Amino acid sequence: MYKLIIGITISLLFFSCFSPEKNVMVEQELTYCARQVKKSFPFLADSTKLPRNIKAESKNWDCTSIYDWTSGFWPGILWYVYEYTQDNAIRRQAERFTSALFPVANRRAEHHDLGFMVFCSLGNGYRLTQNALYRDILLRTADSLATLYNPTVGTICSWPGMRKKMQWPHNTIIDNMINLELLFWASKNGGGKHLYQIAERHAEVTMRNQFRDDYSTCHVVVYDTITGQRISQVTHQGYNNTSMWARGQAWAIYGFTMCYRETRNPAFLATAERAADIYLAKLPADYIPYWDFNAPDIPHAPRDASAAAIVASGLLELCQVTTRSKATRYKKAALKMLASLSSSYYQSREQNNAFLLHSTGHYPNQSEVDRSIIYADYYYIEALMRLKKLNGE
Numbered sequence: 001m002y003k004l005i006i007g008i009t010i011s012l013l014f015f016s017c018f019s020p021e022k023n024v025m026v027e028q029e030l031t032y033c034a035r036q037v038k039k040s041f042p043f044l045a046d047s048t049k050l051p052r053n054i055k056a057e058s059k060n061w062d063c064t065s066i067y068d069w070t071s072g073f074w075p076g077i078l079w080y081v082y083e084y085t086q087d088n089a090i091r092r093q094a095e096r097f098t099s100a101l102f103p104v105a106n107r108r109a110e111h112h113d114l115g116f117m118v119f120c121s122l123g124n125g126y127r128l129t130q131n132a133l134y135r136d137i138l139l140r141t142a143d144s145l146a147t148l149y150n151p152t153v154g155t156i157c158s159w160p161g162m163r164k165k166m167q168w169p170h171n172t173i174i175d176n177m178i179n180l181e182l183l184f185w186a187s188k189n190g191g192g193k194h195l196y197q198i199a200e201r202h203a204e205v206t207m208r209n210q211f212r213d214d215y216s217t218c219h220v221v222v223y224d225t226i227t228g229q230r231i232s233q234v235t236h237q238g239y240n241n242t243s244m245w246a247r248g249q250a251w252a253i254y255g256f257t258m259c260y261r262e263t264r265n266p267a268f269l270a271t272a273e274r275a276a277d278i279y280l281a282k283l284p285a286d287y288i289p290y291w292d293f294n295a296p297d298i299p300h301a302p303r304d305a306s307a308a309a310i311v312a313s314g315l316l317e318l319c320q321v322t323t324r325s326k327a328t329r330y331k332k333a334a335l336k337m338l339a340s341l342s343s344s345y346y347q348s349r350e351q352n353n354a355f356l357l358h359s360t361g362h363y364p365n366q367s368e369v370d371r372s373i374i375y376a377d378y379y380y381i382e383a384l385m386r387l388k389k390l391n392g393e
């Protein structure tokens, strides 16, 4: 009897520590995020150098230029921390790093990532402050992004530089879905109807061409600029042309959910759900994906915490717009993801100044493999804020 009680106690302890189903302590995790960002300020004197990743042996962020695709995530994180804490010292830091990004609006668009860069930063800043200067810069950047749109194909060209380098006449990557949010926002805020139409058409064409029959996505679609037709489905950051790259699938889930919010087109909702369903069906037990679902060395392949954070945030929106039975399933899954991400294995805590460990940026290039990466932190805090609002707190 005594042994039985000890056995049950040990099992309960084990599952309360390691089960991904344990509750997410939203306030506790948001307070943790606020604490972590404050640790970085002494190392970030130059506001034009923005945190991107942390080396395995380091505690502090390695920084990048304002023109890098990841530049908007740090200011975006600061806006979320300000929204949560209402701390004016954090707001001043958010404003400082946000204003460093203003020159992005003055450059000719060289890639599709303008939405990531300005909407996570200035978009959140405008949402919280209604600063007219932010609005102006967002509108100008939306116009700049729209110059990459090809009406024959019906999508924005993600990487114009790949026309020559890879002989891809017009390429669109699944990540591009996220940049559409800037266009939808701009069309509602004085930027003109054509921006909405570009975003909507981009999503429709992507829906037809980027998915396979099972609703996994390919990373890149190459299009013919004369006929507008798809030439091929290939990968750049995934394992191979037929694999399911975890973060690509995350962008699809998050992006089509956002497009449904903006358009109410039921096909976008169905696409988001199908993309989520195959992703959820193939997850490992802790709900954090390997960097690619078809990586040959699973279970030894690196994880991608960033994909988990993006999907958790996306599902917390998806669960608010779908049927009740699906909503329960999606919310439960999002909670499991956040619980895992908030565990001692995935949180950075004293190891470094990020929120999270174990993200993978570009495995085929062997860059940012099993690292703290800024966008994982951005979507983690966004998901926590979404959960807080969903819980009515």
Ligand code: GLY
Residues within 6 Å of the ligand: 175, 237, 247, 361
């Ligand atoms: N948008 C680039 C990436 O997800 O790595």
